[in-house]
Amino acid sequence: MTENVPVRCPACRRTHGYTPPSYPCPCGTPVVPPVLRGAPAEPITHRTWTDAWITARCAACGRQDQWPQPELGCPCGTVLRLPVRPVASPAPQRETQGGGSGPTSSATGLSTAPAHIPLPRTAAPPRPAFRPVTIRTARDAVSTAARYLRWLGFRDVVQPEERPAGPVTGVDLRGHGLVARVDPTTRPTSLRAVECLWLTGLATEARGVAFSLAGYAPEARARAEGIGLPLFVMDLTGIPQPLGGAADELLAGGA
Incomplete structure (x- = not known):
């Protein structure tokens, strides 16, 4: 093992x-x-x-x-x-x-059983284990976030055909009652990006969820905690990790 x-x-x-x-x-x-x-x-x-x-x-x-x-x-x-x-x-x-x-x-010294990611302790059964896919490109990061959101229970998660111009104003994924942003860059996600996603959710009456490969700036994470915006960090193995209480609650209860 x-x-x-x-x-x-x-x-x-x-x-x-x-x-x-x-x-x-x-x-x-x-x-x-x-x-x-x-x-x-x-x-x-x-x-x-x-x-x-x-x-x-x-x-x-x-x-x-x-x-x-x-x-x-x-x-x-x-x-x-x-x-x-x-x-x-x-x-x-x-x-x-x-x-x-x-x-x-x-x-x-290795198990011959198929590799899988066990259910988080806070996840509500009977949700099956999330099976990650290795992230090699920015597109892989968006695809992984979409699969993870579907695993959490969000329906009709798709990538919008049109994405507004600008480094932080766009929404990478939409679903039923959902807007999500995926930051595959090598710099921590900024405060402005978090606030823009939250405002987009308010304007569309949807829940905002953020994913980042490089983590979040301290002020961005503090702001997300205050407004209840779920933050997830992804590594290249394709396993999103929750950051903060809002993400923990989303992981526990699902969509």
Whole structure:
């Protein structure tokens, strides 16, 4: 089974438990990024697509592939990058302890069950588990947000054919009683973007929901908390994380 790794946020000093995601190798064995236990996590202040990927080796077939850099969104608003063991440094061989006679899952220390994201503790049953898709482009980020909103229960979530000009005034997704903005840029979402989305929701009698890859400026998050606008941070594994009480309530109760 994948081990839970303690991660300490350097901004708020809070410690979180992080379970690295697994990715499907073509040979059928789940590949888990080798997160360095005890290594300090780094706040992400600037994103580049090339720096957001790591190389990991499948312990079963030896194949090397590129996968998203492990990240964790702290409730304080900081997005953390978790360091991983370089491919050149091989992981400890567990099969030497078991003599190599056990099944593949015992030899590699990895579960052979299909990778999935378990239901959040606050999610209301019987909603199934959300299955993420790796984000590689800005379009992937919008598609992931749309899938997540449908998973939460919003109906008819689509991307508008016409999007108003401007860096913060547009709505990327609409649905029944919903307007949503997806910020795939490498800079934290601004206060103005949050307020514009909220005002758009008021004008259209719809609920506003925001998604961001790089997190939110402190004043943007404080404003969203005050007006009850749900904020979500997405990492490149395609797993949105709620930030603030409004997002927690939306995740718990759905649309």
